[in-house]
Amino acid sequence: MIKMIIYMFVGKTQVEKNCNLCEKCSRTIMGILAEKKDPNDYGFKVNDKTFENIKENINEFSKNKITNVLWVSIQEKFLEDREYWDNNKNIKWFLEINLKLGS
Numbered sequence: 184m185i186k187m188i189i190y191m192f193v194g195k196t197q198v199e200k201n202c203n204l205c206e207k208c209s210r211t212i213m214g215i216l217a218e219k220k221d222p223n224d225y226g227f228k229v230n231d232k233t234f235e236n237i238k239e240n241i242n243e244f245s246k247n248k249i250t251n252v253l254w255v256s257i258q259e260k261f262l263e264d265r266e267y268w269d270n271n272k273n274i275k276w277f278l279e280i281n282l283k284l285g286s
Contacts (some may be wrong), residue, residue, distance in 0.1 A: 206244040208250050210238045210253055216274070217260035219267075234273040245282050255282050 201208045212229055215222045222229045237244070245254040261268050261278055270275045 203233055203272060204236055206240075209233075209240070209244060210250070210257065211256050213237065213254075213277070214260075216239075217257050219264075231273065238276055240253055241277075241280065241282070244283055248284065251282065252282050 201211075201213060203209075203212070208227065211213075212222045212227055212233065215225055217228075227233075241254070245251045258277060258280075261274060268278060
């Protein structure tokens, strides 16, 4: 079997690699994970520090109306299969945080 790897360059720098830190990279990583795929197969370098960065910056990442809608939709995708994600230490906090603006 041949495994095809697709590299995505989405960050602000787009210089032959993703920064894995900015809002756009973080959102793309979480979106890929929500689909139960490995972001490392798409040109990202994801480890525990990646999730620490997302957790530390989620309020900043999701504070405007446009990005908030995107983050909430990713969270909703994770919540569709909450049992699958409940025991994942890197995702569990994301299931529980209130991302909706004005709540």
